[in-house]
Amino acid sequence: MGLFSRKKADPRYFSACNFMPGPQGYGAAALDANGAIVWQRAMPARGHTLELSPDGTLCAIIDRKPGAAITFCRSEDGALLNRIAAADGHHFDGHAVFNRGGTLLYATESADADQAGRIAVFDIADGSRVAAFATHGIEPHELIWVEPDRALAVGNGGIRDRMAMEAEIESSLVLLDAGDGALLAKHELEADLNSLSIRHLAHSAAGEIVFAMQDQDAATEWRPMVGLLGPDGELTFLDLPLDDLMRLRGYCGSAAIDRSGTIAAVTSPHGGVAAFWHLPDRRYLGHVELRDCCGIAAAEECGSFVFTSGAGTRVLATAASHDVTALVLERPVNNLPQWDNHLTARGAGTANQ
Amino acid sequence: MIRGLVSRIALLASWLGVMAAPAQAADFAGFNAAYARDVVAPAFKALAGETKKLAEAADDFGAQPSQDGFAALRVAYDAVSDAWMQAQFFRLGPLGAQQRSERFEYWPEKRPIIDKQLAGLLANAKPDSLDLEKFAQASVAVQGLPALERLLYGDTARQVLSAGPEQKARIAVIKAIAHNLDRLAQQLAAEWEKVLSDPKTAASPFTQDPNEAAAQLYAGLMTGLQIVSDQKIAGPRGPTIDKAKPKSAEQWRAGRSLKNIKLNLQGLREATVGKSGFATLLGADQAALKTEISTAFDAALAAADAAPEPLDAAVTDAEGRKKVGALLVAVNHLRDLMKQKVPPAIGISLGFNELDGDGS
Numbered sequence: 001m002g003l004f005s006r007k008k009a010d011p012r013y014f015s016a017c018n019f020m021p022g023p024q025g026y027g028a029a030a031l032d033a034n035g036a037i038v039w040q041r042a043m044p045a046r047g048h049t050l051e052l053s054p055d056g057t058l059c060a061i062i063d064r065k066p067g068a069a070i071t072f073c074r075s076e077d078g079a080l081l082n083r084i085a086a087a088d089g090h091h092f093d094g095h096a097v098f099n100r101g102g103t104l105l106y107a108t109e110s111a112d113a114d115q116a117g118r119i120a121v122f123d124i125a126d127g128s129r130v131a132a133f134a135t136h137g138i139e140p141h142e143l144i145w146v147e148p149d150r151a152l153a154v155g156n157g158g159i160r161d162r163m164a165m166e167a168e169i170e171s172s173l174v175l176l177d178a179g180d181g182a183l184l185a186k187h188e189l190e191a192d193l194n195s196l197s198i199r200h201l202a203h204s205a206a207g208e209i210v211f212a213m214q215d216q217d218a219a220t221e222w223r224p225m226v227g228l229l230g231p232d233g234e235l236t237f238l239d240l241p242l243d244d245l246m247r248l249r250g251y252c253g254s255a256a257i258d259r260s261g262t263i264a265a266v267t268s269p270h271g272g273v274a275a276f277w278h279l280p281d282r283r284y285l286g287h288v289e290l291r292d293c294c295g296i297a298a299a300e301e302c303g304s305f306v307f308t309s310g311a312g313t314r315v316l317a318t319a320a321s322h323d324v325t326a327l328v329l330e331r332p333v334n335n336l337p338q339w340d341n342h343l344t345a346r347g348a349g350t351a352n353q
Numbered sequence: 354m355i356r357g358l359v360s361r362i363a364l365l366a367s368w369l370g371v372m373a374a375p376a377q378a379a380d381f382a383g384f385n386a387a388y389a390r391d392v393v394a395p396a397f398k399a400l401a402g403e404t405k406k407l408a409e410a411a412d413d414f415g416a417q418p419s420q421d422g423f424a425a426l427r428v429a430y431d432a433v434s435d436a437w438m439q440a441q442f443f444r445l446g447p448l449g450a451q452q453r454s455e456r457f458e459y460w461p462e463k464r465p466i467i468d469k470q471l472a473g474l475l476a477n478a479k480p481d482s483l484d485l486e487k488f489a490q491a492s493v494a495v496q497g498l499p500a501l502e503r504l505l506y507g508d509t510a511r512q513v514l515s516a517g518p519e520q521k522a523r524i525a526v527i528k529a530i531a532h533n534l535d536r537l538a539q540q541l542a543a544e545w546e547k548v549l550s551d552p553k554t555a556a557s558p559f560t561q562d563p564n565e566a567a568a569q570l571y572a573g574l575m576t577g578l579q580i581v582s583d584q585k586i587a588g589p590r591g592p593t594i595d596k597a598k599p600k601s602a603e604q605w606r607a608g609r610s611l612k613n614i615k616l617n618l619q620g621l622r623e624a625t626v627g628k629s630g631f632a633t634l635l636g637a638d639q640a641a642l643k644t645e646i647s648t649a650f651d652a653a654l655a656a657a658d659a660a661p662e663p664l665d666a667a668v669t670d671a672e673g674r675k676k677v678g679a680l681l682v683a684v685n686h687l688r689d690l691m692k693q694k695v696p697p698a699i700g701i702s703l704g705f706n707e708l709d710g711d712g713s
Contacts (some may be wrong), residue, residue: 018705022693168464195463217463219455219493246452253706269706291565292704308707311568335568335702 009143011281011347012038012075014059015295016047016340024329028061029337033300035314035330037080040337045069047093051343052100056346058124060096060105064340065141068090070107071094073126075346084127087120089113093157094341095142099178100149104130106178108140108154114138115160119152133181136170141199148210152176153229155198155208156164169216171198173229187235191307193223200254204279205261210238212266214283218250225252226266228279234288238264238277240284247271247287253294254342260302263319267307274307276319286324288317295343308339363419368422379634379700381563382556389555390569391629394545396440396620401542403432404535412529415524418514426527427505427607434498434535434604438613439620440541442577445545445569452493457537459493460603461584468493471503471526473665478522483529485536498604501530506606568701571631574621575703578688585610586681590668597674599665610664614680615657622650625691634699642698647688 011033018025019040021262028047029040043096048064052075059075070092073079086092089112096107105122110130116254117135139158146153158171171194175184189196195217202210209229224237227246256265263285267274276285292310299306304318312335316327381651407429414422437457448454472483473497481487488496504510504527513523548558559568584635589610590604602610625646626632632643660667660676667673696703 019698021703218467219452219459220464269704290571292706294706311565311702336701338705339701340708 005176008056009056009299009346011345012056012345013297014050014052014075014344015335015342016043016044016061016064017243018340019337023336025337027337028073028078030059030075031314032217041080043071047071047340049096051096051098051105052344052346053098053124054100055102058098058102059344060098062094062096062107063092065091065093065110066112067094068106070122071097072127084122084129084298087129087132090118090120093117093141097143097145097152098124102144104142106152108135108143110139113143117154117156119143119154120180129182133174135177136174136183136186138170142201144201144209145178145204146175146203146207150178151201152178153201153213155201157197157199157214159197168194169197170211171196173198173201173211182188185233187229187233189235191334192221196223198227200252200262200266202229202257203261204257204264206279208279210255210257210264210279212216212252212255214252215250222246223250225238225250225268226255226264226275236282238282238284240275240277244273244275244284244287247273248275249251254296256296256298256305258298258303258305259300259347263303265296265305265307265317265319267293267296269310274305274317276305276317276324278319278321283317288315288324288326290315290326294341295339297343297345298347299345300347306343306345308343310338310340311335312338314339358649359506359610360379374513381567381634382709383471383701384629384634385557385563385566385570386549386552386555387629387633388557388567388624388631389545389548392624392627393570394442394542396436396443396548397538397545399430400433400436400440401535401538403429403436404531404538407433407680408528408531408535411524411528415528415553418524420514420521423505423514424509429531430501430505431499431607431609433538434607434609434613435616437498438616439623441617442621442624444573444576445546445566448543451540452565453537455493456489456496458498460499461588462494462499468498469689470494473502473703474526475519475522478525480525483525485529488529488533489536494534495526496530496532498551500607501527501534504530504602524594530658542553561596564701567634567699568703571696571701572698574624575688575692576632577617577621578684578691581614581621582684582688585614585617586677586684589664590674590677594669594674596672597668599668602663602665602668605665608663611657611660611662611667614664615654617702618650618654618657618684620656622647626650631695634701639698642694646690646695649683649690653683653687656680 003184016028019027019300026043026046030038030303039276046064047061049062051060059073061071069085071083090109093108107120109118109120115138117140118132118266121131123130135154137224139157141155141157143152143154154174158169169214172300173187196213198211211227226238248268252266253269262279272291273287275287290309293307295308308314314333318325410425410429548554557563557566591597624630656679660680661673
């Protein structure tokens with residue numbers, strides 16, 4: 001491509017996946033908007049999220065919790081660039097974000113012994129660890145920028161032991177100063193909601209943080225599954241009809257916001273549905289069914305999302321003002337590859353290659 | 354577009370040098386119909402037969418409370434529990450809807466609410482709140498087997514034999530739970546009978562596509578194995594003896610914890626290598642895998658037989674823990690086999706995200 005070319009980069013979607021069931025099938029792939037695999041690579045461990053650098057040229061593949069490594073690849077062809085290992089006695093938690101300049105990566109990590117959470121900061125140039133600061137909670141999961149390069153929001157999942165019989169956990173949503181790690185705010189849910197784990201985050205155009213939760217005790221009560229933290233620091237929950245709430249089965253796997261920044265979506269692989277809201281009106285728009293759907297990312301059009309299934313299918317959902325429509329993009333006959341938890345979009349024109 | 358992707362995947366898989374088993378021309382429609390007829394429907398029919406007897410035993414006891422009547426209630430409770438242990442993994446369709454599974458048995462108890470809510474119900478056991486329709490809307494904590502277990506096997510269970518207001522309240526709640534369980538089981542049996550009555554629904558129960566239905570039916574078995582491993586065995590055993598949680602064992606008051614594991618494993622084995630089970634989807638050239646599955650089930654059942662009763666005592670005893678640990682290893686081996694080797698061999702794909710929680 002010429003130096004003065006105005007041609008924009010094509011949209012791309014990135015996800016960890018399984019090319020065949022079992023550990024030998026672990027991998028990652030990039031897709032174009034039509035579902036064609038642009039590149040794929042085998043991975044030594046199960047991935048969780050692929051995070052794109054702001055200019056779209058670099059992708060970080062973060063291992064699934066308890067993650068041993070973060071792998072850096074060229075986003076054009078998946079060529080391996082570098083791999084960084086978790087610190088001794090710690091593991092990665094599956095999510096990370098780049099700074100605006102694409103020079104630093106901030107990743108959530110937990111101590112093996114007690115799940116104490118930290119944000120580890122890496123220099124992209126050489127993969128060195130330049131800082132680490134506490135998340136003021138245990139088992140941090142997704143982190144997003146609230147203010148680029150200045151403030152991070154982190155969901156402290158708070159689950160010490162997934163298989164423990166107790167419902168009470170120690171989840172929180174914290175805001176941290178990205179420079180020195182200072183705690184800017186810590187939000188916890190009321191006592192009767194203490195079985196909810198705040199895990200997945202997205203940022204709206206109005207500056208709200210959408211947080212999607214998982215209920216460690218989904219049977220006894222129908223608790224809210226999705227909340228909003230307003231710029232004023234107020235916590236509210238997004239309503240939906242009881243039938244639809246029940247379909248989420250107390251488990252949200254991913255959260256996303258559309259290109260307009262006004263439509264929020266969450267997926268529930270347990271319930272096989274994705275649910276959508278119009279944020280400015282706090283209005284529930286409806287749901288789309290897809291077995292084992294988890295990955296979701298904004299598509300090119302406002303109100304549209306692409307989402308992926310662990311059984312191979314990819315769907316384009318469009319949430320309009322009063323309903324939601326779905327279009328199956330791909331339904332591979334052998335259900336492969338199986339798409340893992342998160343789908344990341346790189347919009348058209350993000351990078352000028 | 355779809356054909357293009359498939360060919361790319363085939364290319365990719367061969368490129369990785371690990372081609373999945375070729376997509377078989379398996380008759381999933383025929384399999385589903387036979388599985389529904391020979392495996393799922395009979396399990397719910399058996400359950401409904403036992404809950405009917407339980408409801409009758411509760412009514413009989415209510416009409417004339419007696420030691421014999423109380424013993425008969427316990428026998429009926431045990432029979433319902435036995436049948437439930439062989440039906441609880443058929444979650445596709447009615448059992449997975451309307452919280453039927455949790456209403457039948459809310460377990461594990463994630464927060465200590467059953468005793469509290471049951472005490473509240475006994476203190477305020479008004480006939481209208483125990484009406485079948487109303488009771489079905491009550492907290493899942495009081496609707497099913499765990500609450501009934503406390504009324505039949507708890508420390509104060511025998512109060513139901515002494516005349517007075519407490520006896521009246523207990524009888525009313527026992528009857529409400531028994532009839533609620535019966536209604537749930539009758540619904541489950543009826544819905545699956547309906548599935549069988551139409552060849553179209555039998556070919557693809559509660560789903561659009563026969564392959565999808567088979568995958569979801571199989572996922573139910575995997576969830577069952579996960580619950581046996583993580584919750585029924587590893588939960589009470591804990592990582593170390595000082596972290597053992599004997600009271601986390603299932604139905605320990607009734608002394609059923611280990612029996613439940615055995616019944617689960619037997620039911621899962623039937624659904625896999627029994628008549629019309631998933632192994633019928635294996636090709637003639639996959640006899641070795643079928644043998645491997647049978648061997649893994651046999652090993653798990655043998656390990657369960659070797660574990661000492663009762664489970665809640667075994668997990669706090671050094672020798673007992675070894676046996677329970679061996680059971681856990683055997684079940685996890687079976688689980689790995691069923692999760693990794695079997696799905697590609699029978700031509701289905703397990704959901705990647707729906708079964709696992711950690712990490713997501």
